[in-house]
Amino acid sequence: MLVDWPLDRLREYRPDRNEPDDFRAYWRNTLDQARSQAFPARFQPYDAGLVTVECWDVTFAGFGGHPVRGWFLTPRGATGPLPCVVEFIGYGGGRSLPLDWLHWSAAGYAHLVMDTRGQGSNGSLAGDTPDPAPVGGPAVTGFLTRGIADRDGYYYRRVFTDAVRAVETVREHPLVDPDRVVVAGGSQGGGIALAAAGLVEGLAAVVANVPFLCHYRRATEATGAAPYSELTTYLSVHRDAEERVFQTLSYFDGVNFAAHATAPALFSVGLRDAVCPPSTVFAAYNHYAGPRDIRVWPYNGHEGGAVRQRVEQIRFVGEALAGS
Amino acid sequence: MLVDWPLDRLREYRPDRNEPDDFRAYWRNTLDQARSQAFPARFQPYDAGLVTVECWDVTFAGFGGHPVRGWFLTPRGATGPLPCVVEFIGYGGGRSLPLDWLHWSAAGYAHLVMDTRGQGSNGSLAGDTPDPAPVGGPAVTGFLTRGIADRDGYYYRRVFTDAVRAVETVREHPLVDPDRVVVAGGSQGGGIALAAAGLVEGLAAVVANVPFLCHYRRATEATGAAPYSELTTYLSVHRDAEERVFQTLSYFDGVNFAAHATAPALFSVGLRDAVCPPSTVFAAYNHYAGPRDIRVWPYNGHEGGAVRQRVEQIRFVGEALAGS
Amino acid sequence: MLVDWPLDRLREYRPDRNEPDDFRAYWRNTLDQARSQAFPARFQPYDAGLVTVECWDVTFAGFGGHPVRGWFLTPRGATGPLPCVVEFIGYGGGRSLPLDWLHWSAAGYAHLVMDTRGQGSNGSLAGDTPDPAPVGGPAVTGFLTRGIADRDGYYYRRVFTDAVRAVETVREHPLVDPDRVVVAGGSQGGGIALAAAGLVEGLAAVVANVPFLCHYRRATEATGAAPYSELTTYLSVHRDAEERVFQTLSYFDGVNFAAHATAPALFSVGLRDAVCPPSTVFAAYNHYAGPRDIRVWPYNGHEGGAVRQRVEQIRFVGEALAGS
Amino acid sequence: MLVDWPLDRLREYRPDRNEPDDFRAYWRNTLDQARSQAFPARFQPYDAGLVTVECWDVTFAGFGGHPVRGWFLTPRGATGPLPCVVEFIGYGGGRSLPLDWLHWSAAGYAHLVMDTRGQGSNGSLAGDTPDPAPVGGPAVTGFLTRGIADRDGYYYRRVFTDAVRAVETVREHPLVDPDRVVVAGGSQGGGIALAAAGLVEGLAAVVANVPFLCHYRRATEATGAAPYSELTTYLSVHRDAEERVFQTLSYFDGVNFAAHATAPALFSVGLRDAVCPPSTVFAAYNHYAGPRDIRVWPYNGHEGGAVRQRVEQIRFVGEALAGS
Amino acid sequence: MLVDWPLDRLREYRPDRNEPDDFRAYWRNTLDQARSQAFPARFQPYDAGLVTVECWDVTFAGFGGHPVRGWFLTPRGATGPLPCVVEFIGYGGGRSLPLDWLHWSAAGYAHLVMDTRGQGSNGSLAGDTPDPAPVGGPAVTGFLTRGIADRDGYYYRRVFTDAVRAVETVREHPLVDPDRVVVAGGSQGGGIALAAAGLVEGLAAVVANVPFLCHYRRATEATGAAPYSELTTYLSVHRDAEERVFQTLSYFDGVNFAAHATAPALFSVGLRDAVCPPSTVFAAYNHYAGPRDIRVWPYNGHEGGAVRQRVEQIRFVGEALAGS
């Protein structure tokens, strides 16, 4: 059954944004600080037993100069400069092994898969990147409320900074054409991609599938499903924290990042998605400041278009690059 | 928690087999008949937008001369003759799109993914192959009891025949080395691979991950989970059918196919797998007549080793081919 | 809690119908073809160990001349011509044994219970009628999407034709008064009864309890429960099939059959019925072209009025026959 | 999956019984007292709109002289004396309407369906008999622990007494042959039938399908399902009550009633029945003191043989009566 | 997610009340009758092993002169007269032991915890008070429909009368100041407190947290959760009982009691409370005739403010007493 408003209403839903005055300054400072702590990225060749791709085990400096892992894959024998997709991972997953990430290199792209710090122990995708920062105050098990009492200690501040640093890392790689870098992801990965889209200049394209991390307040009203439920749980226990929490979140809302983005973007949404309710996705989509398109999957939940969306992504990115 | 016996007991579990006297004759006749109805396979080039692989949309003649679909992928530019993996799909899934099947070609193999007739509408992998045979008598929704009242009309007779025909199809392909064909799959795909292993001569290797379709009677005792539960449901409704059902199944039991197999085989099992309980997997493994190894994942359920098992498969198949 | 709109809104809900131009021609041809393939029905006496009823094991020719089973019961010693109720069964059930069908003969009617082809393995009512037609393309496990890609191969084309043939069968029985034939059923049986009501001339009455198979598009929006969920699942996997699917369904929608019906009809609906949401029932009811009444059970789910509805049915049918 | 021990072990399971010394005296006194409070039964003709059966709305004096309701059905026109089945109802259900109880009269029997006092509000079968006795001490919602602190106030003391009084009531009816009275029921009804079997002399047959109310202590160990779980819940809250509770229950255990029964009995059991675990059924069966048989349904849960068991009942009762 | 209307709408929701003409007379007679059957309350010293409080095991005469149990606690050494809180317990719970009830005496109050007759076997709080009145007609397992066919036999008639008697009991205790008696409770206890608020003159304050037993008809529409679901279940089985049931309930509706209350009241509500939906709470709150305040917990379910609400209660009661 439909889990949110009818499509007509969704298409017109463009709620007021709540962007802090110092939003841009805050992020400029955050990123500058990270850059100042960065070490040179390491690309260590990795034998995945594959003949059509070359793999590297990547370590680059993320937030706080913390080492962040990833896989870098290229079509074997490609000489570059290649367009490059930087991909972010869904909630709970980690970078796993290169075998799980063959699609973009098969399509002719350099491909960096960024491990999400601290994640990669819950599902099928194991992770390798610790989060050396403390959790901070008490938090709901999960990641959405880690450090939420304070914008500076909030977990996604570190993750979004890692994402920007990932883009900067590939841009310096000799096989990559720095003008043809794409950010992409689904669910949490889509939310991270939106953050990168709002924080990085000159991206060639953005792909945000069924994005998480958008329009938090509406999310708590529209769904009881995890992981947005972590937020509700936190507020149900820490009964005085509401104002502070939403103030923190205003620095990390995909709706606000969307309003600062300029690269062509492809969104997707499932009208029966109770995990990332359609109204939260359209809130970001309708505020997206660059060229934008959205693929609506009317009978799907959080899986959205699945492999069909992958095909559309490849086509969309190809056309965006051709047009750029 | 553990869902079946302790590992020590599992390793020694080799139950009596119940093979019909005419098991081999039955299958010889079945396969001969299918071959007599076969039309030449079609390999139609398919543009999947990929640069590292070449793809073909395959149609070959399965049971009854029915057209069965598949994808054929090779490393782009490979000239062959290549070793080839014929892969069978888990319960409910279909061939989807080539983007979902990049791993074996990336590892340097020709790769045929066989659509499972009638399946591919329930999960994330869409299918394209109708099953033109009638369901036959009333059956539990699902596939396990379709036509189960009669060995000749049983659904898996058609599927297993399709599988043998898939092997025969790739063996005739100019890019494939017919002496280096491997059958592989997980869950239902693993059960189909075991059937092929028992029915086809001269395979180079067999991979059966957490295989389904083995030791049915034990399965109904050891688990209440789908899809083995379809069998229990059928017998709970058709209260006189027990003898007839298990007689039919004796022609389709992975335990019996295993006893006729000779190629080196890699099994895997999850000790917390309530879908395909470990005792049913070890029953087949311990009767396997060829060289055999098994990877035990002590903390996993039906996902078994997931990508880690994929890595092991590639290594195992590589070594098997090197040794052959 | 209420699962759909308030009763006031439901009573006025009469959505636009989507009837294909050739709806009547399509069905005329379908039925003519079935009649042309028919063999004479067989009524074999059956000893159910009962003293107040006589039973026959019935086999009549349904769609494609396929043999369809049923039970025929009459009050023992009745000489006729009797009014006759043709009853259709709920989703998943089969004809079971005569002991399960004593109510209409006890009330003085001849009673034909039609087995639903292919069903009768999932619940408490075993079935005996195979569906000799192939499933056709991949389908969700269940019956609602079998052959849905093509109106000619759609499962319910066969079932609805069987239903018409069942009426024609009893009309030729010497104990039955052909002018006093009633069609009845609940849930799927109610949907089939509506189809028969729209396709058969001269019925004496129609009983459609909590009918399934009505207003499919609304159903996918209003409920996530089985079996309407099969439709959503199908469309979630076969992402291009929407138009084709709803075109097929327009030939099989209770809303359209209702608009062609003329016999007096008794509907029922449960306002907390998440299986067949009230709006889908009222859509058919409000389009019903003959005399009509509906029994609203405000606190019930899909069970509707249960035995209380049975009592009302007997009263309604008695009055309809008295009035005819 | 199997929910209890393997069948071999079940067949030999005959646990020690724990029968109080004054078991027989207790029940003699209880029944004598009820008889002394009895008023003459009333059989009021009831128009159920049926032509093959005659119906009476029955009120007879149960425990404490409390009025207990029931339906009495006979094949219309039967002159008697008829054999008569007294039927008891499953947990939560009430007598509903005659339309729900056509099977025994259809088979040629007089049939009394006894309402279970206080029940008939939870499921599909509405009840009409209040329980005028107080619940007594705090009890788990449900019936199993009502008054359990004291054998004299225990709920099933009243129900079992009602059951004996029901038999005595039909024995005095002019249409009934008092030497051919059968007690029957399933689940709770089977447990009540066992109680009647142990308390009433000269019954012609006993039918106890998947009986409840047997071997309580084992039940709390073997299942967590309702309604036996009410007992566990009670003991989990009233932590000092264990000895007292099991002392009360020793007067109400089907195992003890079975040991005093003499009429031929047909039991049934489902090997996957988590509601009334097989070991509790076999405990009663293996202590049954009269001629006995059991129908094992290996693939069924609490539904046991369903209509198939009904057919067997009719056959068994017919043979028992023929033999008597 | 939000489970009822938005807060704005809730704040204005003041539905028509349905108060019977003889509401006040009915309760006057009921209470007068109970008083005429009362025996003197017993306060038996109880050694709970505690040093800061004194405890008494209380037995007072409730409805029908039935003995009702409770605990009476005072700060050890207090000489009085003390303000006193009479507390009622949530659904299913009993008085447990004094260790569970230390908060009000710790805050300086005399404290009577009233056992709820018949309850205290389902959860963590054991009860000791039988309900000597019969259940009456068939009822859904639970308490909400016990005796619901008749206002005089309805379960909550006895409980509400017990509550009034509890207040009268403490008012006569030498340590208690009868002008400073407060009634309090959460969920069912809140509903009972509202009843007492409407029936007792001169209370000093009322605390009704997330109250149950308010606005029954809306409750059946707004939630499917227990215990309001007992009402829906009853009406789903007893299909003719609707009018009678709601007539009975009109004598026991918190909305009506609220309209007769005069003492200052503190309500609380959880906007995600599916057990006692916010609209039912606001219906009572908005009809409350005395000074009133409500604490809205926007992210909480039925737990409402939990310990935070306890702190607010203590503060509110302290201020109310200071102001009186």
Next chain:
Amino acid sequence: MLVDWPLDRLREYRPDRNEPDDFRAYWRNTLDQARSQAFPARFQPYDAGLVTVECWDVTFAGFGGHPVRGWFLTPRGATGPLPCVVEFIGYGGGRSLPLDWLHWSAAGYAHLVMDTRGQGSNGSLAGDTPDPAPVGGPAVTGFLTRGIADRDGYYYRRVFTDAVRAVETVREHPLVDPDRVVVAGGSQGGGIALAAAGLVEGLAAVVANVPFLCHYRRATEATGAAPYSELTTYLSVHRDAEERVFQTLSYFDGVNFAAHATAPALFSVGLRDAVCPPSTVFAAYNHYAGPRDIRVWPYNGHEGGAVRQRVEQIRFVGEALAGS
């Protein structure tokens, strides 16, 4: 139903322990380091609005000199030296407010409730203590696998050290008699109490209710419930980590702490406890090196004896202190 072995077997279950050679040295070093980083504890008077107790908001130095919060309560007016109970909290909970912790001071004890670092956002008990240490490597959401790859960074190293420091803190408080300090807790709190029992000299008594954190390997085999399931999940994702994980855990196993404890201990266990399976509790109990007793609750799950166990605790501790 029973969830583990029968009681007889449990009573004798004393599995081999796996204690590292440097277990004692490891902990000595860990604790010495913490002591070296400690700052003087702060006891800030807190107005909880209570008259029978005095409250202090406590901050003491735990592991790494990190500030750990707690509440300190004494019977108002007590002059000491008082016996003191240090209480640890169940999984997920925090120190909440003093109103939730009145029992020990009511019984005449000084009482320190230690906040569990990082916890207190998931349930009803809010926490106030951040965990300033990083989570370390990827971990399952929850606490059981935080830092599990390395004994030095393991989460419970910090918690257990906090617990020892809590005891040391109260021993220095002027109102506390350092020779009469008791450690107590349930579930996680019971596991922490066992750790303290093994690490602290001269405790007067130990109370470990249904303790968690014991015999981890058995726990993963015996239950699939949270939070032990976090361990299984971790090992299902990090498939090479088994040896390392269990090596880490050998430093944190209640079974090993029990073997070093000397103070009189009261355990409790619920035979239907699927959260902390009885075999894991008995493993610790049967290795406990001091005087020991256990209260078995045969019909309870993880709630164990609840308030009844509280009463027993107070009695046990009273006797232990009297005897010491």
